[in-house]
Amino acid sequence: MNVEEILKTEQLNKSYENGLKVLNDITFSLKKGEVVVIIGPSGCGKSTFLRCLNMLEPVDSGTIRFKDRVIDRANKDVYELRQKIGMVFQSYDLFPHLTILDNILLAPIKVQKRERSEVAKEAEELLKRVGLSDKTKVYPRQLSGGQKQRVAIVRALMMHPEILLLDEITAALDPEMVREVLQVVLELAREGMTMVIVTHEMEFAKAVADRVLFMDQGVVVEEGSPEEFFRSPQTERAKQFLNMFH
Numbered sequence: 001m002n003v004e005e006i007l008k009t010e011q012l013n014k015s016y017e018n019g020l021k022v023l024n025d026i027t028f029s030l031k032k033g034e035v036v037v038i039i040g041p042s043g044c045g046k047s048t049f050l051r052c053l054n055m056l057e058p059v060d061s062g063t064i065r066f067k068d069r070v071i072d073r074a075n076k077d078v079y080e081l082r083q084k085i086g087m088v089f090q091s092y093d094l095f096p097h098l099t100i101l102d103n104i105l106l107a108p109i110k111v112q113k114r115e116r117s118e119v120a121k122e123a124e125e126l127l128k129r130v131g132l133s134d135k136t137k138v139y140p141r142q143l144s145g146g147q148k149q150r151v152a153i154v155r156a157l158m159m160h161p162e163i164l165l166l167d168e169i170t171a172a173l174d175p176e177m178v179r180e181v182l183q184v185v186l187e188l189a190r191e192g193m194t195m196v197i198v199t200h201e202m203e204f205a206k207a208v209a210d211r212v213l214f215m216d217q218g219v220v221v222e223e224g225s226p227e228e229f230f231r232s233p234q235t236e237r238a239k240q241f242l243n244m245f246h
């Protein structure tokens with residue numbers, strides 16, 4: 001494996017119990033510091049792919065490597081790996097009965113066994129960076145969707161992930177809140193965070209991606225730089241898909 005590659009899949013195949021084949025021979029690699037954006041029609045397998053990368057789903061065949069290790073789902077390594085590959089979803093999944101600060105501190109204290117005082121300091125710094133330093137003591141219901149999603153990003157960052165997977169994190173937000181969340185992601189990209197991002201925000205994809213993958217029906221149909229891909233998509237399927245956004 002190339003030293004720069006941090007995550008690599010070879011010929012991943014995945015079906016669900018009903019026999020539906022959702023991922024078809026996906027070979028993919030991600031370099032440290034790279035931002036890959038995955039786009040494609042609803043139901044084409046984007047979320048399934050991200051969940052497989054994070055070992056939240058078993059695959060039928062193929063391998064996933066993180067750095068120099070082939071990940072075996074049966075192995076305890078998976079727990080360690082999930083900490084190194086953070087994920088943020090469309091629904092923020094904050095605990096309603098915990099304050100924002102406690103939501104953020106939960107995993108670092110419980111899972112990573114870190115000291116509350118140390119992680120609280122870090123949490124406050126991160127909340128400040130995303131413009132939420134005054135929200136430590138409030139509850140999720142007191143925040144807007146965009147604020148909750150920024151908290152969810154901070155919660156993922158608290159685990160010091162080496163890779164972040166973002167699955168349509170603005171899809172449930174009102175338009176005026178999309179920007180504040182995407183801004184945070186753009187800043188993370190600028191700072192060199194390695195990310196795989198699924199989004200339907202095409203302008204954002206252009207701005208943030210080092211590389212774009214277009215998926216359809218469980219297959220990576222096209223792959224290229226955002227400039228190439230958005231200017232001159234090669235396949236009919238990609239052209240049709242992009243036309244929906246004009």
Ligand code: ADP
Nearest residue numbers: 016017018022041042043044045046047048049
């Ligand atoms: P996308 O994120 O691109 O919209 P998904 O990965 O969510 O696509 O879904 C891909 C396909 O797999 C869809 O046909 C979806 O209905 C199906 N699917 C997703 N999750 C499950 C599941 N847990 N069980 C059975 N089928 C599923």
Ligand code: MG
Nearest residue numbers: 046047048168
């Ligand atoms: Mg999805």
